[in-house]
Amino acid sequence: MTVTTLRTLEEDSMLYDLSGVTKRYTQGRKTIDALAGVDLRIAEGEFLVIQGSTGSGKTTLLQMLGALDRPTTGSLIYEGRDVAKLGEGDLAELRSHSYGFVFQSFNLIPTLTAQENVETALVPWHVRPDERRRRAAEALDGVGLADRARHIPSELSGGEQQRVAIARALVREPKAILADEPTGNLDERTRDDIIGLLEQLWRERGQTLIVVSHDSWVASRASRRIWLDAGRLEAPPVDDRPGLAASAAPVRELALQM
Amino acid sequence: MYFTYIYRELRRRHRQALLTALGLAVGVALVIAVTAYAGGVSNAQDEVLHSLYGVGTDITVSQTAKLGEGGPQRFGVQPPDDSQRGKKFTRDAITASPGQQSLAATKVQTIAGLDGVSAAVGSLSLSSIHVEGTFAEMNGGDAGGADGGGSAAQPAAGATPQAAPSMAPIKVSSFSISGVDVSDLELGPLSSGEVTTGRSFTSAETNANVVLVTKAYARQSSLTVGDVKKIGGVEFEIVGIVTLPSGSTSSDLYIPLARAQKLSDNKNKVNQIYVRADSAAAIAAVKKEIKATLPKATVTTAQDLADQVSGSLASASSLADRLGKWLAIAALVAAFLVASLLTVSAVSRRVREFGTLKALGWKSRRIVGQVLGESVVTGLAGGVIGVALGIAGARLITALSPDLQATMGAAAQMPAGAPPGSEGVMRALGVAAQTVTVQLAAPISLNLILLAVGLALTGGLLAGALGGWRASRLRPADALRRLD
Numbered sequence: 001m002t003v004t005t006l007r008t009l010e011e012d013s014m015l016y017d018l019s020g021v022t023k024r025y026t027q028g029r030k031t032i033d034a035l036a037g038v039d040l041r042i043a044e045g046e047f048l049v050i051q052g053s054t055g056s057g058k059t060t061l062l063q064m065l066g067a068l069d070r071p072t073t074g075s076l077i078y079e080g081r082d083v084a085k086l087g088e089g090d091l092a093e094l095r096s097h098s099y100g101f102v103f104q105s106f107n108l109i110p111t112l113t114a115q116e117n118v119e120t121a122l123v124p125w126h127v128r129p130d131e132r133r134r135r136a137a138e139a140l141d142g143v144g145l146a147d148r149a150r151h152i153p154s155e156l157s158g159g160e161q162q163r164v165a166i167a168r169a170l171v172r173e174p175k176a177i178l179a180d181e182p183t184g185n186l187d188e189r190t191r192d193d194i195i196g197l198l199e200q201l202w203r204e205r206g207q208t209l210i211v212v213s214h215d216s217w218v219a220s221r222a223s224r225r226i227w228l229d230a231g232r233l234e235a236p237p238v239d240d241r242p243g244l245a246a247s248a249a250p251v252r253e254l255a256l257q258m
Numbered sequence: 259m260y261f262t263y264i265y266r267e268l269r270r271r272h273r274q275a276l277l278t279a280l281g282l283a284v285g286v287a288l289v290i291a292v293t294a295y296a297g298g299v300s301n302a303q304d305e306v307l308h309s310l311y312g313v314g315t316d317i318t319v320s321q322t323a324k325l326g327e328g329g330p331q332r333f334g335v336q337p338p339d340d341s342q343r344g345k346k347f348t349r350d351a352i353t354a355s356p357g358q359q360s361l362a363a364t365k366v367q368t369i370a371g372l373d374g375v376s377a378a379v380g381s382l383s384l385s386s387i388h389v390e391g392t393f394a395e396m397n398g399g400d401a402g403g404a405d406g407g408g409s410a411a412q413p414a415a416g417a418t419p420q421a422a423p424s425m426a427p428i429k430v431s432s433f434s435i436s437g438v439d440v441s442d443l444e445l446g447p448l449s450s451g452e453v454t455t456g457r458s459f460t461s462a463e464t465n466a467n468v469v470l471v472t473k474a475y476a477r478q479s480s481l482t483v484g485d486v487k488k489i490g491g492v493e494f495e496i497v498g499i500v501t502l503p504s505g506s507t508s509s510d511l512y513i514p515l516a517r518a519q520k521l522s523d524n525k526n527k528v529n530q531i532y533v534r535a536d537s538a539a540a541i542a543a544v545k546k547e548i549k550a551t552l553p554k555a556t557v558t559t560a561q562d563l564a565d566q567v568s569g570s571l572a573s574a575s576s577l578a579d580r581l582g583k584w585l586a587i588a589a590l591v592a593a594f595l596v597a598s599l600l601t602v603s604a605v606s607r608r609v610r611e612f613g614t615l616k617a618l619g620w621k622s623r624r625i626v627g628q629v630l631g632e633s634v635v636t637g638l639a640g641g642v643i644g645v646a647l648g649i650a651g652a653r654l655i656t657a658l659s660p661d662l663q664a665t666m667g668a669a670a671q672m673p674a675g676a677p678p679g680s681e682g683v684m685r686a687l688g689v690a691a692q693t694v695t696v697q698l699a700a701p702i703s704l705n706l707i708l709l710a711v712g713l714a715l716t717g718g719l720l721a722g723a724l725g726g727w728r729a730s731r732l733r734p735a736d737a738l739r740r741l742d
Contacts, residue, residue: 096619
């Protein structure tokens with residue numbers, strides 16, 4: 001099956017605009033420059049894969065994109081707002097409205113059922129309980145887990161748990177889904193399932209999908225890939241570069257082959 | 259969601275939650291038991307004071323005798339002339355109780371008129387000594403006979419004198435009498451008495467030859483209502499048998515005050531004034547006023563007496579005060595610490611969970627509220643268990659506690675800080691190393707239960723606040739960083 005998607009990325013449709021973003025962590029006397037000046041623009045509707053070796057700063061970059069943390073220096077414009085200048089409360093507000101997170105180890109609340117876990121994403125919105133339940137049930141149905149709604153995470157397989165996490169990310173219909181190694185804890189078949197699901201949702205809903213992965217198979221699905229090395233963007237290694245795919249610079253036109 | 263989440267979380271770590279709750283419960287239970295015990299001891303002290311002092315009496319006033327006044331009576335058993343030798347004789351002596359100086363009856367009115375005084379009555383306590391025997395045949399050895407006669411009259415001795423061989427035995431009997439103000443029997447020596455047979459005095463019997471006999475004395479002397487009792491040669495009709503609380507400072511006989519004054523030749527004199535204050539708060543001020551009016555008098559309040567109670571009751575009181583209080587405080591502090599530590603450690607183990615929720619846009623406030631909610635529920639559970647344990651403990655104390663004994667009055671046993679002249683007061687009250695036995699009950703009030711639950715809640719809130727503070731400091735980025 002071959003599907004061709006054509007997206008035109010204009011300057012004014014940029015979701016993210018990062019320039020000179022650095023992040024420095026201080027642990028005792030040691031300082032770590034997790035990001036050492038990243039310039040990156042991400043268009044709405046992209047499927048972007050961030051690749052890099054361990055410690056290259058890819059998770060840190062995802063945290064910046066998800067407003068979980070502020071850059072040490074530089075600016076991070078999201079929909080015209082500089083995230084670097086927001087306070088804790090505004091960051092929480094932004095997170096609750098703009099992003100859906102998917103984590104490597106699923107990060108479901110172990111005491112809550114699948115249904116309740118999905119509902120936690122709606123808690124910051126103060127929606128009515130019946131409305132909250134209805135939307136969560138819909139989201140679970142959307143990932144094919146309607147029949148597992150009453151199970152707690154430990155009663156679900158890894159793939160099912162990640163599906164619940166995806167439902168939790170999608171229930172608020174955010175502009176961007178941010179996934180940190182979403183298949184890192186899964187076997188190959190389940191990995192294909194989960195990536196297939198994310199891809200399908202991305203295509204159906206037109207959300208921006210940003211995935212951190214060092215799995216080149218996952219990367220091969222993306223509309224664009226970027227490579228991080230020691231906190232800087234690099235061109236991907238030659239042998240890993242797929243024929244049609246992206247460069248580190250913003251892409252005007254892109255065709256994705258499935 | 260809020261309560262579901264609390265419930266699920268507590269169910270997940272139910273062992274730890276139970277441990278926290280039990281810790282708080284033990285602290286709370288100790289507070290209840292110790293407070294109830296202290297309350298019981300305090301009640302027991304009141305009971306003792308009432309029996310020693312009379313219900314409704316706030317202050318007593320008496321005046322200690324100066325050296326040479328009052329004291330043991332002497333009366334000769336020397337025959338008036340030789341013709342009486344070998345003849346039988348009887349002697350009766352009714353005197354004011356030794357050790358006490360009499361006060362003018364007008365002082366009663368003076369005290370009654372003071373600010374803060376609700377009522378005042380006077381009473382006169384007397385000793386009656388009855389001696390009968392036979393005069394010695396010969397006055398062989400003057401000194402011996404006189405000595406024997408002199409010592410025979412000691413009220414407490416009651417012994418036969420070691421007299422000349424020719425002297426016949428002398429029988430000595432004594433009893434105590436209180437003259438009471440029949441116009442106000444609610445105050446004074448009879449206030450805590452209960453008439454079991456016959457009747458009490460009527461207010462008209464101010465000068466009637468009627469007598470109330472204590473049950474103990476009636477039994478000892480085989481007296482019943484309607485009998486006649488001779489006091490100082492005067493016949494009195496027994497109108498009632500009265501019982502006073504165990505260990506109380508009772509006289510054997512009670513007669514109207516005016517009769518007592520006449521018999522002992524103490525016209526218009528009293529040796530004890532009982533004062534009732536308008537309120538408990540006024541007692542200290544009234545005591546001062548009386549002191550100012552009667553500088554030489556000994557003024558004793560119920561509290562002064564309470565301070566002089568010794569024996570197992572006093573030990574129980576200090577046990578409750580010192581050991582019990584500190585034990586309860588220590589247990590509470592320990593429970594608070596354990597609860598706080600367990601809560602903070604539980605939060606630390608949920609870094610990823612809270613980080614995830616923060617990543618989902620949960621505000622720190624909401625997460626703190628969640629942790630606080632869990633702790634408050636735990637605290638409430640601890641409070642409920644603690645109240646149950648505390649009530650059980652208090653019941654156990656009531657059921658198992660031995661009778662407590664309170665001793666007071668004996669000069670030798672008086673604490674170092676006893677006010678000067680207390681011995682006189684004790685004797686004035688007829689208290690000679692009185693021992694009272696009371697049963698201890700540990701009462702529990704609604705306020706106490708509320709206090710206990712409040713304490714447990716405080717513990718929960720404290721632990722929750724610490725845990726919440728810890729949770730609020732978590733950075734959401736940790737949710738992605740943490741691999742566990």
